[in-house]
Amino acid sequence: METNNNETVIEVKDLVTHYGQRKILDGVDLDVKKGEIRVIMGGSGSGKSTLLWHILGLYQPTEGQIKLLGKDIHRISFNEQLQLKQDIGVSFQSGALFSSMTVGENVALPLREFTELDENTIRIISRMKLEVVNLGGFHKLMPSQLSGGMVKRAALARSIVMDPKLLFFDEPSAGLDPVVASEIDDLILSLRDTMGMSMVVVTHELDSAFKIADKITVLDNGKNLITGTVEEIKKSENKRVMDLLQRRSRHDKLNPKDYLKRLTQENYTLT
Numbered sequence: 001m002e003t004n005n006n007e008t009v010i011e012v013k014d015l016v017t018h019y020g021q022r023k024i025l026d027g028v029d030l031d032v033k034k035g036e037i038r039v040i041m042g043g044s045g046s047g048k049s050t051l052l053w054h055i056l057g058l059y060q061p062t063e064g065q066i067k068l069l070g071k072d073i074h075r076i077s078f079n080e081q082l083q084l085k086q087d088i089g090v091s092f093q094s095g096a097l098f099s100s101m102t103v104g105e106n107v108a109l110p111l112r113e114f115t116e117l118d119e120n121t122i123r124i125i126s127r128m129k130l131e132v133v134n135l136g137g138f139h140k141l142m143p144s145q146l147s148g149g150m151v152k153r154a155a156l157a158r159s160i161v162m163d164p165k166l167l168f169f170d171e172p173s174a175g176l177d178p179v180v181a182s183e184i185d186d187l188i189l190s191l192r193d194t195m196g197m198s199m200v201v202v203t204h205e206l207d208s209a210f211k212i213a214d215k216i217t218v219l220d221n222g223k224n225l226i227t228g229t230v231e232e233i234k235k236s237e238n239k240r241v242m243d244l245l246q247r248r249s250r251h252d253k254l255n256p257k258d259y260l261k262r263l264t265q266e267n268y269t270l271t
């Protein structure tokens with residue numbers, strides 16, 4: 001669904017960053033509108049996670065500007081940073097649930113950290129968020145009692161418990177079977193539609209990207225290779241994009257003879 005709202009909520013301009021001497025992001029621009037789901041794709045090592053971490057302010061870029069909700073994240077006061085933090089939800093692969101806490105306690109964590117709400121209100125809000133992700137009634141369970149898909153949904157409930165305006169996902173459906181992955185996609189779409197959240201989703205999963213994206217940005221070697229709607233990306237004649245979509249035509253593929261020749265030229269030995 002294309003959004004009509006023109007308010008820009010994420011604005012990245014000419015982002016350059018290095019790890020040591022190595023340039024990892026090389027002039028990346030990104031412009032995400034309110035209520036938009038932007039999917040970031042690209043081969044392994046193309047800089048997707050690095051871009052996400054920079055947008056979240058976890059790393060300082062070498063050059064460039066990042067504005068979230070109209071605020072330059074490197075030029076705002078500490079108090080403004082705290083405010084901004086509350087407007088942002090993050091659901092990362094590594095952000096698993098704490099195993100020693102119940103599902104409900106996990107979801108309630110941000111409310112305890114950022115608000116002075118009383119216990120009863122915290123409990124009600126966290127249970128409501130568990131309802132949103134179809135885990136109503138599961139608050140007393142321990143994470144070890146949940147399936148992989150349920151853990152993802154509970155983590156999602158935690159990331160939306162503060163009603164963020166911006167939501168960031170890193171590989172939301174990685175490691176899930178296709179049916180469960182598709183449920184997560186539906187959930188992402190429904191959060192956009194019911195709560196008007198704007199989202200950036202990094203994923204390798206083509207099916208998922210095509211299902212949820214308003215626009216897709218493809219990174220290649222730290223550069224923005226292409227940005228477009230799902231249709232535009234699907235139609236792209238760019239070879240790197242076609243490779244990524246694994247729809248390169250058969251005759252473009254190396255035949256076995258050429259492949260062996262190339263291996264020998266590169267001094268590989270076949271055993």
Ligand SMILES: Nc1ncnc2c1ncn2[C@@H]1O[C@H](COP(=O)(O)OP(=O)(O)OP(=O)(O)O)[C@@H](O)[C@H]1O
Nearest residue numbers: 019020024042043044045046047048049050051204
């Ligand atoms: N902390 C770090 N220090 C040095 N190099 C790093 C660091 N993190 C990532 N890199 C390198 O930066 C490049 C981009 O990594 P990044 O994780 O952003 O890529 P990615 O597109 O998210 O890859 P993947 O799809 O495999 O997760 C890679 O070559 C990686 O090896």
